[in-house]
Amino acid sequence: MRESLPRLVDTAPTESAVLASALKRGALWSAGGTIFLRLGNIALMAVIARIVSPRDLGIFTLAVTVHTIVVSIAELGVASAIARSDLDVSRIAPTVATVAIGSSLLLAVPMAIFANDIAWALGSAEAGPAVRILAIGVALIGPFAVPGALLQRDFRQNVVFWASAISFLPGSGTLLLLASVGSGPEAFAWSRVVGQVIMGGFMMASAGAPVWPRVHLDVLRPLLVFGLPLAGANLLSQILLNTDYLFIGRMLSVGELGVYFLAFSIAMWPTAVIGSILNGLVLPAISVVRRDGGDVAAAVAKGVRTVGLVAFPMAAFLCAFSSPLLLTIYGPKWHAAAPVLSTLAVYGVLFVLGLLLANVIIATGRTGVLLVVQVCALAALMPALPLGISVGGIEGAAVAHIVVIGAVTTPVYVFALRRSTGLGLRRLLHAVGRPSVTALTAAAAAWLATWWIESAVLQLVLGALIGAIIYGSLNHLAITALTPAKARSLLKLKRVASRRHKESRNPV
Structure with a gap:
């Protein structure tokens, strides 16, 4: 008999008003947070664009392309199962955490070791240090995957907003400080890592009781059946978005x-x-x-x-x-x-x-x-x-x-x-x-x-x-x-x- 992900049973039908209220509240927080950060990023780039050159931005582009492609498969797509309201999260979350942490580390380590070789293959050896810094961001995907998915499942976009807002300032300060002393590509890379650490830590603290990594063999295979095609699609999607670079x-x-x-x-x-x-x-x-x-x-x-x-x-x-x-x-x-x-x-x-x-x-x-x-x-x-x-x-x-x-x-x-x-x-x-x-x-x-x-x-x-x-x-x-x-x-x-x-x- 084919294994499947554990679903919620004996669940009373959700009232449309409750769902509408949750969606509306989540949408408003998400939209507000996104607009706030977008305006902040526009203002930040308006300053940075007058400090760095198109060449510096081009070098960072190559480094962040590697980061983006690797991140797309860092948790093998399994975290999206937690956001599905029809599945039993208490049963699948520990296995999701194990898969996400293990896979992100397995990808981050070789990215850091071979950063210079990767940069040279992309056409600019100068991107090597930035690639190595961004490998830290890949490793951080695993620990933050389950808390982020739990917040998404519960429509708690207000937490995501505050996490983004709080992380924006130290990340932006890192970028401005390092860019002003002439470290263009590395400045962009470190600012991303700093922002990710603060944002992920805030989300982890707000998601409730921590989910400790464990493996339930009865849900591992269904999770991978669900997640691997999604991870593959995400990978190809990011390749599509970044192949031009x-x-x-x-x-x-x-x-x-x-x-x-x-x-x-x-x-x-x-x-x-x-x-x-x-x-x-x-x-x-x-x-x-x-x-x-x-x-x-x-x-x-x-x-x-x-x-x-x-x-x-x-x-x-x-x-x-x-x-x-x-x-x-x-x-x-x-x-x-x-x-x-x-x-x-x-x-x-x-x-x-x-x-x-x-x-x-x-x-x-x-x-x-x-x-x-x-x-x-x-x-x-x-x-x-x-x-x-x-x-x-x-x-x-x-x-x-x-x-x-x-x-x-x-x-x-x-x-x-x-x-x-x-x-x-x-x-x-x-x-x-x-x-x-x-x-x-x-x-x-x-x-x-x-x-x-x-x-x-x-x-x-x-x-x-x-x-x-x-x-x-x-x-x-x-x-x-x-x-x-x-x-x-x-x-x-x-x-x-x-x-x-x-x-x-x-x-x-």
């Missing part, structure tokens, strides 16, 4: 790589703002909807529409105002990133929508689908990137990303989602139709109204104001429906209608 590092200069890295980081602002909310809420929320027999397709369609309302205007604004934004925040030496940013803004919004769909697929337990998606995308991207770079440089790399995510990744996600939830393409297009059209309209109108202004600061501010007014007026009803007051009103009307329906069917 590897190709640019070897085919072009590290200075151009630094310019591209900054543009890509800005283009992912929609993901930075929305991604933490999706990763923190979608998996436990959809698992609860499935457990209670709810309409998963309707929940996903509503989620897609909500994400689109936020992501599309951000991407459209970045595309239209890339040049004044870079000049205003980062300075003239980064102006070369403007055309790349305009192109990558399209990729950013497609990526965040794919992130939502991927979390839904994980919640249905079909993690193998994600592995298939990433294999297909990587097979298409590997030849597309060198071709794009050879033809168009760093802009060509951006175009290659858009072609692959639009023609390969997104269609496969949509097909898998229909198989898992019954949500079809027409309903998805309907969900994103209005946000995408109105965002393009608002961005185009704002650009036409401000293109003649010589001051980059004034153009940026007026463009944002005009675009926000137009977009807000075109989506007034949809945006109002997302506010807490409106949500409470709709919930109250739903309860009244439900009570009247029961009374009509059961007359006294």
